[in-house]
Amino acid sequence: MSDRYSRQVVLPEVGEGGQARLAAASVAVVGAGGLGCAVLGYLAAAGAGRLTIVDHDTVEESNLHRQPLYRMGDLGRLKVEAARDALSALNPEVRVEARAARLTPASAPALAAAADVVVDAADSFAVTYVLSDACQRAGKPLVSASVLGLAGYVGAFCGGAPSYRAVFPELPRQAGSCAESGVLGTAVGVLGMLQAHLTLALLLRLEPTVLGRLISLDLATLHIGGFAFTAAPEPADTLAFIALEDVVPSDLVIDLRSCTEAPVSPFATAWRVGVEALEQGGQALPPAPRIVLCCRTGVRAWRAARALGARGHRNLALIALGE
Secondary structure, eight states, rough: OOOHHHHHHHSSSHHHHHHHHHHEEEEEEEEHHHHEEEOOOOOOOOSSEEEEEOOOOOOOGGGGGTOOOOOOTTTTTBHHHHHHHHHHOOOSSSEEEEEOOOOOTTTTHHHHHHOOEEEEEEEOOHHHHHHHHHHHHHEEEEEEEEBBBEEEEEEEBBBOOOOOHHHHOOOOOOOHHHHHOBOOOHHHHHHHHHHHHHHHHOOOOSSOOOOOEEEEEETTEEEEEEETTTOOOOOOOOOOBBOOOOOOTEEEEOOOSSSOOOOSSSSSOOOEHHHHHHOOOOOOOOOOOOOOEEESHHHHHHHHHHHHHHHTTTOEEEEEEEO
């Protein structure tokens, strides 16, 4: 074995057997932004054998303060391709597959089935729930993190532990973003490195297991918290995110975005209704076997579904349309 891994192989928790497990491992990382850059860099450096990166975005200058895999020369490139090149330069022993695509409910099951561990670095509520559902069905661990401003959390779900839904059965009423609320690059890096650490712990089969644990960090006050959620029950009532191609002609599709926000809906017959109107109960809906609720992030769709569910509607589905 080369000197590349000598400092970790000497650890009794790793050894040559653990390094061999890392070399044989397959990790899917969804999101090649701030969290993903930290995760990918440390997994590649540690010798994780195969990394599959899923991201549809391109490198922008505003990314560079928190996404150190990229350089000025990468501006305009697909993140997955720039990340693949950077990781291959860091460690040519690691196989990197770049998938320039959005993670969707249609693509998530195969991604989870092929991976030993799935890392949610997308910082999107819809993606997190889609990945949690796919990992729970496949019996694969999901390492998920979220960060905004100077605070965030990371946890290890599914794979024998409760799902993300069990710990967070409800979405927030509003979703913040780095562009709107801001984020410090070091905060993203710390949370991303913790994701990488939990992933390595799972691949190395360290005991006690990190599954069923959540760590929270407030880097403004330097407060570290967390809890175990191994006894969290799975919710009986789940709202599923579906793919665009899962919509059928008999569905009543409600696009919650305004015509100013999105002049054209992907569904020609979609109703245009705001989430507030549905929450206030003033909008009568025609009968339909299923109601499909759409918005950009999935948060408004979730709110609308909860409002309709309280009025007796049971067959509901959600779509996050993205940017």
